[in-house]
Amino acid sequence: MDDVLARALRAGHGAGIRRVEVRVSAPSRYESLAVRNGEATSLTRREYSGIGVRALSRRGWGFATTASLAPASVRATARHAARLARSAGRSSREEIPLLEEKGPTRGRYRSTVRIDPFTVPVEEKIALLLETERALHVDPTVKNGHAALQTWVDDTWYADSDGASYRSTITHIGAGVDATAVGSGEVQRRSGPSSFGGDYRQAGWEFVKGLNLPEIAPTVAREALDLLSAPSAPTGRTTIVLGSEQLALQVHESVGHATELDRILGMEAGYAGTSFLRPEDRDSLVYGSPLMQVVADATEPGGLGTFGWDDEGVAARRTPLVRNGRLVGFLSSRETAARVGLNRAGGTSRGDSAARMPLIRMTNVDLLPGDHSFDELLEGVDNGVYFTTNRSWSIDDKRLNFQFGTEVGRRIRHGELAELVRNPIYSGMTPSFWSSMDAVGDRSTWHLWGIPNCGKGQPSQTARVGHGAPAARFRGVAVRGG
Amino acid sequence: MSTSAELLELSRRTLDALPTGWTGDVRVLAERWGTMRFAVGRLSQPHLEEGQYVSLRVVHDHQVGVAATSDLSRAGIRRLVRTAQGLARVAPPDEKFPEFAASTGRVRATAYSATTARLSPEAQARLAEAALSGARSVQPEGRIAGVVNVGSEVLALANTSGLERVAPRSAAQISVLVDRPDLEVPVSGWDEGAHWDADALDAARLGRAAAERVPRGRAESAPAGRYRVVLSGPAVSDLLGFFAHLGFNSRGAEEGWSCLKNRRGKRVAPTFVDLADDGTSPRSLPRSIDYEGTPKRPVRLLDHGTAGPPVSDRRSAARAGTAPTGHGTLPESPWGDWGATPGNLILAPGDASFDDLVRTVGDGVLVTRLHYVRVVHPARSIITGMTRDGTYRIRRGEIGPALRNFRFTESVLAALGSIEQVGRATRRYSDERGGSAVTTPALALGTFHFTSATVF
Numbered sequence: 001m002d003d004v005l006a007r008a009l010r011a012g013h014g015a016g017i018r019r020v021e022v023r024v025s026a027p028s029r030y031e032s033l034a035v036r037n038g039e040a041t042s043l044t045r046r047e048y049s050g051i052g053v054r055a056l057s058r059r060g061w062g063f064a065t066t067a068s069l070a071p072a073s074v075r076a077t078a079r080h081a082a083r084l085a086r087s088a089g090r091s092s093r094e095e096i097p098l099l100e101e102k103g104p105t106r107g108r109y110r111s112t113v114r115i116d117p118f119t120v121p122v123e124e125k126i127a128l129l130l131e132t133e134r135a136l137h138v139d140p141t142v143k144n145g146h147a148a149l150q151t152w153v154d155d156t157w158y159a160d161s162d163g164a165s166y167r168s169t170i171t172h173i174g175a176g177v178d179a180t181a182v183g184s185g186e187v188q189r190r191s192g193p194s195s196f197g198g199d200y201r202q203a204g205w206e207f208v209k210g211l212n213l214p215e216i217a218p219t220v221a222r223e224a225l226d227l228l229s230a231p232s233a234p235t236g237r238t239t240i241v242l243g244s245e246q247l248a249l250q251v252h253e254s255v256g257h258a259t260e261l262d263r264i265l266g267m268e269a270g271y272a273g274t275s276f277l278r279p280e281d282r283d284s285l286v287y288g289s290p291l292m293q294v295v296a297d298a299t300e301p302g303g304l305g306t307f308g309w310d311d312e313g314v315a316a317r318r319t320p321l322v323r324n325g326r327l328v329g330f331l332s333s334r335e336t337a338a339r340v341g342l343n344r345a346g347g348t349s350r351g352d353s354a355a356r357m358p359l360i361r362m363t364n365v366d367l368l369p370g371d372h373s374f375d376e377l378l379e380g381v382d383n384g385v386y387f388t389t390n391r392s393w394s395i396d397d398k399r400l401n402f403q404f405g406t407e408v409g410r411r412i413r414h415g416e417l418a419e420l421v422r423n424p425i426y427s428g429m430t431p432s433f434w435s436s437m438d439a440v441g442d443r444s445t446w447h448l449w450g451i452p453n454c455g456k457g458q459p460s461q462t463a464r465v466g467h468g469a470p471a472a473r474f475r476g477v478a479v480r481g482g
Numbered sequence: 483m484s485t486s487a488e489l490l491e492l493s494r495r496t497l498d499a500l501p502t503g504w505t506g507d508v509r510v511l512a513e514r515w516g517t518m519r520f521a522v523g524r525l526s527q528p529h530l531e532e533g534q535y536v537s538l539r540v541v542h543d544h545q546v547g548v549a550a551t552s553d554l555s556r557a558g559i560r561r562l563v564r565t566a567q568g569l570a571r572v573a574p575p576d577e578k579f580p581e582f583a584a585s586t587g588r589v590r591a592t593a594y595s596a597t598t599a600r601l602s603p604e605a606q607a608r609l610a611e612a613a614l615s616g617a618r619s620v621q622p623e624g625r626i627a628g629v630v631n632v633g634s635e636v637l638a639l640a641n642t643s644g645l646e647r648v649a650p651r652s653a654a655q656i657s658v659l660v661d662r663p664d665l666e667v668p669v670s671g672w673d674e675g676a677h678w679d680a681d682a683l684d685a686a687r688l689g690r691a692a693a694e695r696v697p698r699g700r701a702e703s704a705p706a707g708r709y710r711v712v713l714s715g716p717a718v719s720d721l722l723g724f725f726a727h728l729g730f731n732s733r734g735a736e737e738g739w740s741c742l743k744n745r746r747g748k749r750v751a752p753t754f755v756d757l758a759d760d761g762t763s764p765r766s767l768p769r770s771i772d773y774e775g776t777p778k779r780p781v782r783l784l785d786h787g788t789a790g791p792p793v794s795d796r797r798s799a800a801r802a803g804t805a806p807t808g809h810g811t812l813p814e815s816p817w818g819d820w821g822a823t824p825g826n827l828i829l830a831p832g833d834a835s836f837d838d839l840v841r842t843v844g845d846g847v848l849v850t851r852l853h854y855v856r857v858v859h860p861a862r863s864i865i866t867g868m869t870r871d872g873t874y875r876i877r878r879g880e881i882g883p884a885l886r887n888f889r890f891t892e893s894v895l896a897a898l899g900s901i902e903q904v905g906r907a908t909r910r911y912s913d914e915r916g917g918s919a920v921t922t923p924a925l926a927l928g929t930f931h932f933t934s935a936t937v938f
Contacts, residue, residue: 027553063529065531089527265522269625
């Protein structure tokens with residue numbers, strides 16, 4: 001592979017080019033297995049090899065990619081990247097600033113995997129999914145049972161014109177179930193262990209075995225059934241407790257994306273949007289309650305956002321974003337960090353494959369645990385709603401006005417979980433919502449979730465990111481039933 | 483990029499590697515796309531992509547396996563076949579898996595622009611620069627962002643039923659945002675367009691139009707509530723896209739979560755509303771066949787306001803006992819599991835000018851564009867999202883001051899049921915590579931539910 005990298009570096013480093021980065025997928029492998037109502041709906045393997053070259057002229061970036069690793073294609077692709085960088089440079093009068101990166105520039109990163117998922121016989125995986133899916137059919141009202149498993153193994157080589165080079169082999173895996181119950185003019189879907197296809201981790205087959213899917217399936221299905229006849233969630237302002245997986249998504253949407261410096265600087269304005277934050281808000285803006293501690297940690301074992309180096313050759317690191325409720329950091333790249341005067345890059349610049357330009361992406365953006373057990377979170381609530389498992393999520397282009405719905409809610413009465421309620425929705429504004437957080441769950445309520453479908457960029461990219469989150473309590477939140 | 487003949491030859495070679503007794507279909511895709519992103523007034527992320535891929539679906543004794551690869555070498559193809567076979571051998575049998583598409587003679591030609599397919603990266607970059615210049619000429623103080631997407635895809639498809647087809651398509655899409663983050667209440671303007679021929683898009687004009695739509699005055703606040711609204715084309719495009727998924731997706735119909743369950747054949751919109759899905763029409767971004775080789779067929783989704791059938795791929799059609807409509811997706815796509823969905827929506831124009839729509843609404847809100855729309859309840863067709871890039875008060879039949887943005891939470895069926903007037907000027911909107919498109923005019927609606935207001 002060294003010759004491919006060297007060929008691209010040489011071809012890309014033409015006149016007027018300051019820097020060249022080369023990534024080679026060789027290969028990226030993906031497997032999707034899914035069964036629905038006893039039938040296979042996906043038995044698929046996909047393999048991709050290709051090269052992506054990013055070049056930087058004095059005033060602009062260029063990126064080109066091809067799925068062919070033939071020498072002529074590699075050279076042509078690198079030259080295209082350089083030409084585009086020069087074209088981009090002509091549209092600007094401003095030099096692109098770039099932070100220098102010091103540290104280990106050569107190395108090897110490999111996921112910790114006990115059982116390589118691609119060595120497990122497909123028969124065994126299908127058998128697990130079929131057994132799980134059968135267990136969802138606890139009643140004829142469950143019209144659809146679905147069990148799915150996804151695996152990614154990305155083998156990537158990186159080299160840049162500053163002499164950095166590394167290879168990384170990253171394995172992500174996840175699985176889950178969902179049941180749809182239809183009856184009495186109502187449709188209710190319940191999934192487990194989370195929505196978006198379940199839970200995911202940087203791990204091997206052992207993670208899927210540990211999810212105990214056949215055991216959780218009947219509970220998931222029964223809740224879908226129970227929701228058919230459950231009352232609608234109440235309407236009004238009340239105290240809510242968010243379960244760990246819903247809080248993970250809340251962190252993702254209202255902290256993770258909001259702290260991306262490319263959004264803050266307007267570089268994503270035309271598509272994903274911007275942010276309510278400004279560069280000068282660092283160390284001054286009150287994001288939320290003093291109980292709020294958020295970090296972006298690319299070194300966290302097992303996270304979907306864990307790696308050795310990002311796609312600019314910056315080593316993985318842990319960056320505090322919110323400390324004691326105050327904004328203290330951003331998710332940044334070498335360029336954006338330089339633009340706002342940070343003294344080091346955040347190491348969060350990633351493409352979803354060698355075929356995509358690196359963008360600022362979340363790593364593992366975690367809300368750190370507090371000191372309340374789950375029971376203690378409930379104890380302080382006379383009348384409220386517990387929300388768990390995301391169903392719908394929407395937030396504006398500045399990451400302020402949000403509305404989330406979950407698959408299930410439970411009334412909280414006199415400090416205890418009470419009856420199910422269906423179609424629960426809560427909404428709010430980011431800083432005031434986080435300021436209403438008056439209790440944070442302890443480590444026993446905390447879980448590291450994997451979110452496999454974070455969209456950003458043009459052409460679109462789908463990042464897999466991690467979020468550790470506890471359960472937490474919020475006061476005076478607008479709630480209603482859908 | 484390989485020639486069509488070479489792509490077809492590769493698809494034949496892949497099928498030839500199947501052992502006796504196995505059937506299958508193979509897609510060879512050759513793509514070339516440029517994505518010229520601009521932001522903060524400069525070309526920020528120019529991206530050029532070329533690639534060729536093979537996707538193979540094999541069947542044996544009703545067991546189906548799918549594999550895809552970018553390794554087109556002989557060894558790569560042999561490995562692809564072995565992988566697909568290995569998956570099929572352990573698959574639960576699908577007794578209802580249909581026959582592969584047979585050769586049906588001629589299919590309607592698609593609209594295709596070879597010039598667009600060959601447009602050089604530098605020419606694409608110049609389109610982005612034209613959009614920037616156009617916007618800057620109107621709003622020199624504005625912050626300009628957007629994208630130019632141009633490219634093509636050639637699909638060579640063959641199957642063991644003897645079908646061989648080559649289906650090229652080209653697409654160009656441009657969007658421009660001009661915003662003023664420097665103002666006390668930030669405001670923005672937007673325009674976009676899509677076509678299968680890049681020459682038909684005027685990048686500079688789109689840039690100027692986006693800049694002209696930046697509100698001049700200070701955006702005012704308005705309380706949440708139900709309003710009469712004019713939805714501009716981009717907003718209608720989003721609304722119809724969700725209606726297509728919630729109402730006409732094959733899986734939604736099979737599984738019972740379609741919002742049109744028990745409502746097909748019944749009127750769900752006024753009689754002057756006609757919505758079709760037509761992948762053959764040059765008014766959309768057409769292609770002659772789907773990814774299974776089935777010719778694209780127009781489907782009347784709303785015929786004088788009456789709900790029609792869902793669209794289908796071969797599998798869902800076989801289950802429903804109908805003929806496939808040509809909406810098969812790539813079998814290896816993780817999104818394929820969502821079922822067949824309309825991808826070439828065309829809402830028939832009415833006879834109202836944009837001013838007529840505003841007059842019809844009288845007092846209400848003009849919405850340019852929606853953002854981050856998500857399904858709240860599929861069977862009830864309830865969606866939520868935000869307004870963005872130009873929300874205005876309508877007073878006494880005229881466009882008034884800019885408004886701060888709203889969140890809406892609304893039933894798509896309720897919104898469509900309240901259409902009072904349909905605009906006559908239509909425009910084509912698409913995703914970034916023309917995989918799906920909506921051709922639509924603006925609409926006047928009698929009611930639309932804004933559930934919260936914002937501070938911006």
